[in-house]
Amino acid sequence: MAVPSGLGVIVDLAPVHDGARPAWLALGEDGTISRWDVATGRHEAVATTTVPEEPDHDPFDGRQLRRHLHASHDGRFAAVVNDYGRFGEVLDLRAGEITLDLENDGGHQETVPFSLAFGQSRGRCVVIHRTEWNRLDVSDARTGSLLTDRSLPEPPERGPLPEHYLDYFHGALYVSPDGKRILDDGWVWHPIGLPSVWNLDHWIGDNKWESEDGPSRVNVCDRAYYWNHAMTWIDSVRIAVEGLGDDDEEMLPGARIFDTTRTDEHGMAVELLAFEGPVGPFFSDGTRLFSGGASGLSIWDPEQGELLGTVPGISPTRHHASAGQFLELVEGVVRLWDAGRVGAGSMG
Incomplete structure (x- = not known):
């Protein structure tokens, strides 16, 4: 299906769960x-971003x-x-206002997506965001108030690192389905990808x-020169991480x-299974693992490593979890598949 002309050129999409019908x-x-x-095909403008x-x-x-x-x-x-840049903003779409200007303060920001995720805490919406290369903060999405105020210590030129000092470049963030835990696809120098929870x-x-x-806090696995690759929560305990191996030059397609x-x-998360096959973006419905490679969408059993279907x-590149929709946008055309109708050929 074609993108409505009134939407213009779309650069990104995000699912929302605010009504009976799935929306984006x-x-x-x-x-x-x-x-x-x-x-x-119905659409309405709700805000305008001014991110520089x-x-x-x-x-x-x-x-x-x-x-x-x-x-x-x-x-x-x-x-x-x-x-891979420095700036952003949070908007209240109901009020039509910017509630928080974001800046991650540099520090190899070109190596990672801008760390950001929404969550819930004690009945309020919060936003988790990178404010320095080795610091994440949580702010109230409605007011912009900082909820994690603290002073990070500076490392000395010599000697042991001070308490709480974190030598870690924060990356893409993923909140668990129950909203209680967060997965960070960051890295450490020299560099090594080191996702943590x-x-x-x-x-x-x-x-x-x-x-x-x-x-x-638990480190999941370490891979030399390998981060910014597919990963997802399967449920609120298990995660799937793309790539079999511990070095980018020897990585094989698959999931761990x-x-x-x-x-x-070694103090790392327990690895339950590793199997060949899955590539591309990862998604999950709480039971199955979906991988969106160039040849199409694949469906996997994360307990046995078996391919269930294609x-x-x-x-x-996007998954509407509550609606079971998978969406691809290519040159103004939307391809949509409904996972709730497996075998029904329900692709737009």
Whole structure:
């Protein structure tokens, strides 16, 4: 199906779950944010972003600066950020106002997407966002108030590192389905990709240092020169990470499944299974693992590593979890597949 002409050129999409029908937020090339019902084609403009351009951006390893649209679960708040850049903003779509200007303060920002995710804490919507290369903060999405105020220590030129110092470049963020934990696809020097997990509730409510060295923080795995690749929560315990191997030059296509609530003898998350096959973006419906490679969408059993089925003709980059929709946008045409109708050929 074609994108409605009134939406213009779409640069990103984000699912929202604020009604009986599944809907998407669409970010236009001109900065307009619209609410779009893909099934009916109806759409309405709800806000306009003013995130500045970054003309001096120097790409790292081919990673071009790009606009990324995030949405809170209920669709009230949106965030627009410059992935692999420094700037962004949070918007209250109901009030039509910017509630928080974002800046990640540099520090190899060209190596990672802008760290940001929406969550819930004690009945309010919060936004988790990178404010320095080694610091994440949590702010109230409605008021912009900082909820994780703390002073990070500076490392000495020589000698042991101070308490709470985190030598870690934060990357893409993923909140668990139950909203209680967060997965961070970051890296450490020299460089090594080192995804980590910790408890979001504890961080906001009990320990402001939880994201640095809290007791719930667990490293998942380490891979030399390998981050910014597919990963997803399968449920609120298990995650799937793309790539078989521990070095980018020897990586094979496949998935590794980890239990993030248990650790092995090295203090890393327990690896449950590794199997060949899955490539591209990863998604999950709580039971199955979906991978969106160039040849189409594949469906996997993450407990046995078995291929359950394929959906040719669509390589989705977005997943509407509550609606079971997978979406690919290519040159103004939307390809949509409904996972609730497996075998029905329900591709738009």
